[in-house]
Amino acid sequence: MTTSILRIDASIKPEGSISKQLTGDIVARLTAAHPDATVTTRDLGANPLPVTDGAWLVAVNTPVDARTPAQAEIAALSDALIAELKAADTVVIGLPVYNFAPPAQLKIWIDQMSRAGETFNYSEAGPVGLVKDTRVIVAYSSNGTRMGSDIDFASGYLRHMLGFFGITDVQFVASDHYAIDADSSMKAANEGVAALVA
Known part of the structure; x- marks a missing residue:
């Protein structure tokens, strides 16, 4: 049952983004089946997150009651992103491929949430993800980097990081040869959306 949807867009295009079109189509399919579901949207291309740096590292690793006001502000954003992820039972992520890899904007979103004790823990058996029961x-989307090909460094990275957080129910819809054959690329993606179990 889908009750809470988190939509993450990462395209830097103000208009004409295929990944945004697809995330919109996916969310529309989900909400048509579950009209009472709430949708939270973050457009990382239009509203980029601050990069994780030394100040961020110190802030999130300082005990809450010992943080300065500046550290509290830095940590609060990271906390909010993690809370959004954990609150969603379905997450829809736009993954436009730039230079064979995920956009920097999406990488920063992942970096902001990569915190021991929050999204993962280390155990004697290795890392254990803490985000459960999430789809x-x-x-x-790509002009010509076929998903799963030797030059696709985007989909495998995202799947790995989601798994690192504990999320293993991951499905892909792909328009991965748009510059080569736009019609067949979008046809494949639209068929993928239509085949999703809402």
Whole structure:
């Protein structure tokens, strides 16, 4: 049952983004089946997150009651992003491929949430993800980097990081050869959206 949807867009295009079109189509399909579901949207291209740096590292690793006001502000954003992820039972992520890899904007979103004790823990058996019972649908878009090919460094990275957080229910919808054959690329993506179990 889908009750809370988190939509993450990462395209830097103000208009004409295929990944945004697909995330919109996916969310529309989900909300048509579950009209009472809430949708939270973050457009990382239009509203980029601050990069994780030394100040961020110190802030999130300082005990809450010992943080300066500046550190509290830095940590609060990271906390909010983690809370959004954990609150969603379905996450829809736009993954436009730039230079064979995920956009920097999406990488920063992941970096902001990569915190021991929050999204993962280390155990004697290795890392253990702390985000459970979450479904992710990824809208993969590329002009010619075929998903799963030797030059695709985007989809595998995202799947790995989601798994690192504990999310293993990950599905992909792909328009991955748009510059080569736009019609067949979008046809494949639209068929993928239509085949999703809402």
